[in-house]
Amino acid sequence: MHAATMTVVRDVVLIGGGHSHVVVLRMMGMRPLPGVRLTVICTDTDTPYSGMLPGYIAGHYGFDDVHIDLRRLAEFAGARYYHDEVIGIDRAARKVLCRTRPPVAYDALSINIGSAPQLSRVKGAAEHAVPVKPIRRFNERWLALLARVRGHAGPTTIAVVGAGAGGVELTLAMQYRLRRELAALGRDPDELCFHLFSADANILPTHNAAVRRAFERVLAERGVAIHRDAEVIEVAAGRLQARGGESVDADEIVWVTQAGGAPWLRDTGLALDDDGFIRVRDTLQTETDPLIFAAGDCASMTGWPLEKAGVFAVRMGKPLAENLRRTMLRRPLLSYRPQRRWLALISTGDRHAVASRGRLFARGDWVWRWKDWIDRRFMRRFGEFAAMAEVAQAQQPLAIPLDESEQTQAISAIAMRCGGCGAKVGATVLARALADVHPIERDDVLIGLHAPDDAAVLRVPPGRALVHTVDFFRALIDDPWIFGRIAANHALGDIFAMGGEAQSATAIATVPPGLESKVEDTVFQMMAGAVEVLNEAGCALVGGHTGEGRELALGFAINGLIDEGLADVLRKGGMRAGDALILTKPLGTGTLFAAHARLQARGRWIDAALESMQCSNRAAVPCLIAHGATACTDVTGFGLLGHLVEMTRPSAVDAEIDLAALPLLDGAAETAAAGILSSLQPANVRLRRALRNQPEAVAHPNYPLLFDPQTAGGLLASVPADKAEACVAALRALGYARTARIGRVLAQGEALEPIRLLL
């Protein structure tokens, strides 16, 4: 990699993982712009591809066929992926406001968040209708509707409000699927009755007459009642009312009309149209702010009224990527001219489709097969990275125009850097970064960050002893805030495993050099995440040291307090034969993050692993103690087996692990089976000599997970067998949902290998 590409000088932030942004990510992945860092913030790691949704509803496709894995795509593109909801933009400070994390700074911003339901415009609709928008929420609503219809005894009436392409396609897809579902349950498919409401005199008002006639015929053949000139003006429980007085009783009311812009856009100060969509120029820049772009459904192109369709959102992707690039390069932007006519391939639910473009009309099974081919080819572009990876490797020198002061900083960032104290992050940068990070204060911290000195001074209260630990590692994810949270949680784990109370922490961090503003933001994000976790644990950050390094890394030395007489101390060496072994969190972080780096892990597996790593062990310890725990440790780098052996040795016992009972993170079994393992795994595997029946166990799918190094892993504890069941239930109730009884403690035998595996 060219040295200059190591330095981030501009941040482009993408809000939403809609159809335009997936194209931007792919294009940026194929042709990165050195010095520019992309960050995508999205509520949904699996982002739906609208073209295949009707086929998914009809049952022709599975979930993964119709969703793009945004985290994986972002990883390919070298982009940061923040799984969060955007709730506003501070345009003066150039920051994106998120639901859970600190504000995210941008130099250029793009919004592609689709549309939101406007149910409040129709009385009762918000309470009694199922909206298809936002499209990302539709899957859960659809699955709930499916379950309700399956469980509903007798006839079911479904009303679909909105007879554009989405409404018509959805009606036919739902009918096709639900009839099959009822037939499979041994019920009469004719128990289903469908109504379609159109506010216009026609269905599919934006399509040609032949297309309309074809669908009128299909709907009539399938017994769907069409209500024309029937704008729905009121919805009540089980009933809807159309203008003109017509009313229909319905068990389910599906809303496929009246979408508008997301409500939070109103507070951004960006110019919006009457429906709340962002007004954009033909460059896709917002009318109000040239550094903010918008595309897809949420954009309203001045002078070009466009249908809200995924096809336009996709088409906008390429000019959007190009104009973001040009903005960074300070070059003139290109104009985007949407096509006046576009091809719509609208399916009839039964692997049959109609083609519509201007006055063109065609129909047949072949149209469906054509659509299927186009859609699958489209999806492959966002899921198959092998061929693209090589292109992404081709790096170029930094081409971003810089201001004078930025130039000095950028040259200094890639020049030979000093060591020793010269490698410290500058005092001003550090002070600014930490200004908004607020560690808690404690009475026993006599001198800490609130009145900083050469070192912190702490009091150990009478009757208490100090328990001390240190942990440090480099970032496993390109997300400084989450990394900070995980690093702090991981470091606290040792204190909690001893039954201690966390008192104070000093941080040690390395941050790659770069523009001051970027270094400052990275330090802020990382320490904000860490301090949140330390504060929640009652642990005061009292000092630290931040130096420059090739990689982002963070660790903590943590002081905890325990009873001086070691009364409440949970040690590794207290196991007793007959005890049950309990593990409070699932295994698999090592293999999953190794797979993530190779683009082999699903994004949602990584989401779940990150969540597990942020789950504190703090509440589990008192619960284990209350159930008579005899020994405890936290499972980290040496893996389950390594940490178990650390317990059996000082306890002078043997142990048995039930391989089938091991709780695993989603995807860990798949990635381990694919042979993707952490780089630390081989060192951990040396401990296989501790296994009594290792040769027979090797073939077991969970076997590799015994050696998988964990980051911020769970607690491994021994509790008396008669309390084990209650203990597992109590831990699960506390939120450690995957807690499992994974084996038992045995009396020390003659064999040299202390651990027996139950296969």
Ligand SMILES: Cc1cc2nc3c(=O)[nH]c(=O)nc-3n(C[C@H](O)[C@H](O)[C@H](O)COP(=O)(O)OP(=O)(O)OC[C@H]3O[C@@H](n4cnc5c(N)ncnc54)[C@H](O)[C@@H]3O)c2cc1C
């Ligand atoms: C049943 C149905 C079938 C359809 N079929 C077709 C079709 O065959 N062809 C077609 O062209 N169009 C179709 N459409 C229309 C199509 O769904 C939309 O036009 C399209 O999804 C718009 O794409 P988009 O990129 O603008 O936004 P979306 O696809 O809605 O994507 C928005 C993204 O932003 C994210 N997001 C939203 N809010 C936030 C937030 N606050 N913070 C962070 N992230 C956020 C979401 O998670 C999502 O990833 C269909 C619509 C329906 C209802």
